[in-house]
Amino acid sequence: MSVFTPVSESELRSYLNAYELGELVGYKGIEEGIENTNFFLTTSHGEFVLTLFERTPAADLPYFLGVMDHLSRAGIPSARPMPRRDGEVLGTLNGRATAIVERLSGRGVDQPSPEQAAALGTVLAKMHKAAADFPAQRPNCRGPSWWTPALKELHDKLPQEQLALLQDEVAYQARVDQSALPGGVVHADLFRDNALFDGPRLTGLIDFYYACNDAWAYDVAVCVNDWAINAEGCFNASVYDALVGAYAQERAFSEAECQAWPGQLRRAALRFWVSRLLDWHFPRAGELTYSKDPAEFERILLAHRQRTPQWPG
Numbered sequence: 001m002s003v004f005t006p007v008s009e010s011e012l013r014s015y016l017n018a019y020e021l022g023e024l025v026g027y028k029g030i031e032e033g034i035e036n037t038n039f040f041l042t043t044s045h046g047e048f049v050l051t052l053f054e055r056t057p058a059a060d061l062p063y064f065l066g067v068m069d070h071l072s073r074a075g076i077p078s079a080r081p082m083p084r085r086d087g088e089v090l091g092t093l094n095g096r097a098t099a100i101v102e103r104l105s106g107r108g109v110d111q112p113s114p115e116q117a118a119a120l121g122t123v124l125a126k127m128h129k130a131a132a133d134f135p136a137q138r139p140n141c142r143g144p145s146w147w148t149p150a151l152k153e154l155h156d157k158l159p160q161e162q163l164a165l166l167q168d169e170v171a172y173q174a175r176v177d178q179s180a181l182p183g184g185v186v187h188a189d190l191f192r193d194n195a196l197f198d199g200p201r202l203t204g205l206i207d208f209y210y211a212c213n214d215a216w217a218y219d220v221a222v223c224v225n226d227w228a229i230n231a232e233g234c235f236n237a238s239v240y241d242a243l244v245g246a247y248a249q250e251r252a253f254s255e256a257e258c259q260a261w262p263g264q265l266r267r268a269a270l271r272f273w274v275s276r277l278l279d280w281h282f283p284r285a286g287e288l289t290y291s292k293d294p295a296e297f298e299r300i301l302l303a304h305r306q307r308t309p310q311w312p313g
């Protein structure tokens with residue numbers, strides 16, 4: 001499903017001439033993933049992932065690949081982009097901007113254990129610190145200037161009750177002073193399917209294509225909403241405690257972040273509820289929408305609005 005742009009063996013062999021990655025041994029389309037065309041590549045030099053960017057704006061690619069390179073050099077398990085012979089990391093294949101990155105080991109988890117959640121919390125905090133000196137900037141493209149027009153688009157599709165809730169939450173978020181929070185590069189979409197594990201060991205962070213500069217606490221909130229809260233909006237206390245406890249051990253929250261924590265959980269829930277509503281009501285041709293139920297994030301947002309979770313410690 002996710003090979004939107006096919007690539008023949010001869011096209012790939014010729015594309016690989018631009019790299020020093022040895023001879024092509026084999027390649028296979030990757031079915032998971034919904035944004036881009038991805039292939040696993042085996043060459044005489046190792047294992048890689050080839051991505052043909054379908055929707056990601058070309059102007060943002062140097063930022064995303066730069067973040068991945070910066071983090072992998074700093075010891076964070078993100079995939080290092082492979083440079084071409086001309087020193088560039090981006091090429092073009094079959095009309096798409098294209099990159100090759102190293103293939104990381106491990107698999108995604110559906111039901112993380114507290115141990116795995118702790119590994120995520122630790123690596124997330126290390127990632128925030130490691131990217132503190134990354135020089136480029138990219139604003140969060142899923143903030144107020146995105147959700148305000150998105151709500152207008154959704155206006156005629158939603159029942160009045162949902163619209164009222166969304167509008168109320170948008171108004172609440174507009175009153176939150178984000179500038180008081182420390183931040184830097186954030187992943188911004190670190191769901192369970194974007195972290196790879198080998199048993200309890202976190203072996204990879206992938207899919208940096210929403211990375212941007214934002215509050216670190218927001219990034220933690222994105223993770224908590226997916227890793228530690230089920231589709232009914234109920235917290236998994238042991239996963240939550242493990243994730244935020246391990247994060248806090250590596251990077252303590254400031255007083256401002258502790259205060260802002262409930263609002264960040266709400267902001268993260270709002271962002272994914274709106275994107276799932278857009279995907280649901282305006283699906284792209286051939287897109288599978290059933291696996292991304294918007295109602296999950298409505299329930300998570302409602303749960304956060306009803307009982308305010310405090311930052312522990």
Ligand SMILES: Nc1ncnc2c1ncn2[C@@H]1O[C@H](COP(=O)(O)OP(=O)(O)O)[C@@H](O)[C@H]1O
Pocket residue numbers: 002030032033034035036037038049079101102103104105193204206207208209
């Ligand atoms: N660097 C990598 N190492 C190992 N597997 C990867 C890597 N990048 C992507 N994958 C695999 O490809 C799948 C789709 O990647 P993802 O970046 O989520 O795609 P999309 O951007 O299209 O949603 C992942 O679920 C994972 O199995």
Ligand SMILES: N[C@@H](CCOP(=O)(O)O)C(=O)O
Pocket residue numbers: 189191272275276279292
């Ligand atoms: N992880 C997200 C999907 C990525 O966001 P989108 O804006 O591309 O839909 C989710 O599970 O909703």
